[in-house]
Amino acid sequence: MEGAGGGAEWRLALWTLCSVLLPVLITLWCSLQRARRQLLIRDIFRSSKHDWRYTDLFGQPSYCCVCGQPVLRGAFCRCCGRRAGEGCLKRAERRFPCKETVARSGRAPAAMPHHWIRGNVPLCSHCWVCTQQCGTQPKLCDYRCVWCQNTVHDECMQNSLKNEECTFGEFRDLIIPPYYLSAVNQMRKDKRTDYEKIVPYCRKHWIPIIILTNTRSGNNMGETLLGEFKILLNPVQVFDLSKIAPAKALQLCTLLPCNAVRVLVCGGDGTVGWVLDAIDEMKIKGQERYIPQVAILPLGTGNDLSNTLGWGAGYAGEISVEQILRNVMEADGIKLDRWKVQVTNKGYYNLRKPKVFTMNNYFSIGPDALMALNFHAHREKTPSLFSSRIINKAVYFFYGTKDCLVQECKDLNKKVELELDGERIELPNLEGIIVLNIGYWGGGCRLWEGMGDEPYPLARHDDGLLEVVGVYGSFHCAQIQVKLANPVRLGQAHTVRLILKSSKMPMQVDGEPWAQGPCTVTITHKTHALMLYHSGEQTDDDASSVSEQEHVREQTDEDV
Numbered sequence: 001m002e003g004a005g006g007g008a009e010w011r012l013a014l015w016t017l018c019s020v021l022l023p024v025l026i027t028l029w030c031s032l033q034r035a036r037r038q039l040l041i042r043d044i045f046r047s048s049k050h051d052w053r054y055t056d057l058f059g060q061p062s063y064c065c066v067c068g069q070p071v072l073r074g075a076f077c078r079c080c081g082r083r084a085g086e087g088c089l090k091r092a093e094r095r096f097p098c099k100e101t102v103a104r105s106g107r108a109p110a111a112m113p114h115h116w117i118r119g120n121v122p123l124c125s126h127c128w129v130c131t132q133q134c135g136t137q138p139k140l141c142d143y144r145c146v147w148c149q150n151t152v153h154d155e156c157m158q159n160s161l162k163n164e165e166c167t168f169g170e171f172r173d174l175i176i177p178p179y180y181l182s183a184v185n186q187m188r189k190d191k192r193t194d195y196e197k198i199v200p201y202c203r204k205h206w207i208p209i210i211i212l213t214n215t216r217s218g219n220n221m222g223e224t225l226l227g228e229f230k231i232l233l234n235p236v237q238v239f240d241l242s243k244i245a246p247a248k249a250l251q252l253c254t255l256l257p258c259n260a261v262r263v264l265v266c267g268g269d270g271t272v273g274w275v276l277d278a279i280d281e282m283k284i285k286g287q288e289r290y291i292p293q294v295a296i297l298p299l300g301t302g303n304d305l306s307n308t309l310g311w312g313a314g315y316a317g318e319i320s321v322e323q324i325l326r327n328v329m330e331a332d333g334i335k336l337d338r339w340k341v342q343v344t345n346k347g348y349y350n351l352r353k354p355k356v357f358t359m360n361n362y363f364s365i366g367p368d369a370l371m372a373l374n375f376h377a378h379r380e381k382t383p384s385l386f387s388s389r390i391i392n393k394a395v396y397f398f399y400g401t402k403d404c405l406v407q408e409c410k411d412l413n414k415k416v417e418l419e420l421d422g423e424r425i426e427l428p429n430l431e432g433i434i435v436l437n438i439g440y441w442g443g444g445c446r447l448w449e450g451m452g453d454e455p456y457p458l459a460r461h462d463d464g465l466l467e468v469v470g471v472y473g474s475f476h477c478a479q480i481q482v483k484l485a486n487p488v489r490l491g492q493a494h495t496v497r498l499i500l501k502s503s504k505m506p507m508q509v510d511g512e513p514w515a516q517g518p519c520t521v522t523i524t525h526k527t528h529a530l531m532l533y534h535s536g537e538q539t540d541d542d543a544s545s546v547s548e549q550e551h552v553r554e555q556t557d558e559d560v
């Protein structure tokens with residue numbers, strides 16, 4: 001009896017041990033395999049001529065370019081679009097060349113054959129020869145040219161197509177051809193800079209584009225866009241601003257024809273300001289004739305500058321990358337005023353150098369700067385909470401009303417003096433003053449126009465004039481945001497001077513807030529930036545931001 005009982009206990013112990021140990025061992029083995037795999041892949045990636053990106057799951061049916069088998073896990077090249085299974089990666093690397101960004105010398109300039117790669121053609125593509133749909137068969141089939149993006153069936157592919165000159169497809173006016181760069185290289189060796197001579201080899205209406213993407217803004221959107229632009233254009237004209245500063249990237253302009261280049265900035269208003277600063281540096285360096293025009297693809301939310309220039313407040317994939325490029329091609333050039341904001345501390349601190357900012361959007365003192373200050377402080381503490389735009393709006397709104405109770409900015413009119421073009425302005429009982437360069441403020445709100453009927457001069461962003469308005473408090477700010485109230489129009493001016501006589505106040509320039517003691521703030525015109533204005537139909541994004549505003553308004557109605 002005893003022996004049998006002992007056996008049962010033993011068995012129980014064994015089973016318990018197994019049920020605990022086995023999962024641990026399996027997990028350990030899996031993670032070991034994974035680490036080994038990643039090491040192998042990293043080795044291939046490091047010395048690769050392709051721009052491989054690893055994925056655990058392809059977004060669409062994919063076939064390995066080496067063995068032709070369907071693959072779920074593997075890598076895709078962000079330049080040529082090739083896909084390979086994990087096991088075939090090494091062979092893919094050895095066997096296939098990537099998109100040739102700079103033509104090897106010795107090739108006749110101005111002509112280049114197609115570069116066809118087989119398989120994984122876009123699902124909605126059509127054959128160039130027979131116009132029937134391409135890439136519908138569940139296997140590695142059909143061809144795509146990495147430059148012109150034309151697709152051809154296996155059975156329609158002829159030798160003539162293989163030797164035919166590639167015309168670079170729909171975006172030929174934006175692409176920097178590889179032979180252009182090799183010709184420029186040759187000229188540089190000969191110490192010549194008349195690159196215009198090479199242009200006829202390209203095209204008459206050539207407006208080469210440079211893409212500057214901030215991969216840190218807008219969740220993962222920047223990263224995705226970077227890859228899509230590299231596939232459609234020459235990868236050398238697509239830059240990742242987390243790896244290279246705009247000033248360096250923009251030096252590509254000096255290798256391109258004067259006054260022809262367009263830059264597309266993918267990022268928030270802050271990124272746009274960063275790029276515009278780099279362009280101002282080009283002026284200082286005497287590179288004025290190479291200065292590009294700037295278009296915006298807004299990432300993140302509430303981008304007022306981008307919204308003012310017709311590019312929407314935030315892009316979340318509503319339109320295709322191809323459509324974005326078409327919009328940039330069609331956009332018209334306009335000027336944007338840029339302003340110098342100089343903050344000189346009073347009294348003892350006078351010895352210190354004044355703080356100088358460059359302003360594109362707006363300067364403010366009072367509740368909306370305080371909101372930004374609180375918002376920033378809390379975002380720093382819990383960044384994960386702030387990834388959703390709806391939550392962002394809600395939190396912003398919450399801080400607005402909370403500070404309404406605190407009333408930190410009370411009696412602003414007794415603490416500051418305001419001068420517009422040297423003339424002292426009598427202030428009503430205000431808590432905040434906002435100085436605007438552009439039409440939108442606070443994430444999509446038109447401040448100067450408001451909804452009042454009284455006549456007023458129009459606000460423009462290229463007339464060398466600032467619009468100055470006052471707000472009664474943060475609750476008033478919130479009401480203005482949902483179009484339930486209007487700000488107080490204080491006037492327009494070429495120069496704004498604001499003297500803070502006592503106490504500490506929140507201030508902000510273009511959404512960058514800080515707490516400021518007694519000082520004099522002087523805002524004067526600095527320079528013009530050459531921007532591109534998108535005047536096409538409203539994008540879906542505009543519609544969504546309007547509906548979001550409606551949503552907020554509904555909520556407040558319920559609250560009231």
Ligand SMILES: [Zn+2]
Pocket residue numbers: 064065066067068069084085087088
């Ligand atoms: Zn394979």
Ligand SMILES: [Zn+2]
Pocket residue numbers: 049050051077078079080081082097098099
């Ligand atoms: Zn490649």
Ligand SMILES: [Zn+2]
Pocket residue numbers: 113114115145146147148149150166167168
């Ligand atoms: Zn082609």
Ligand SMILES: [Zn+2]
Pocket residue numbers: 127128129130131132152153155156
């Ligand atoms: Zn065909």
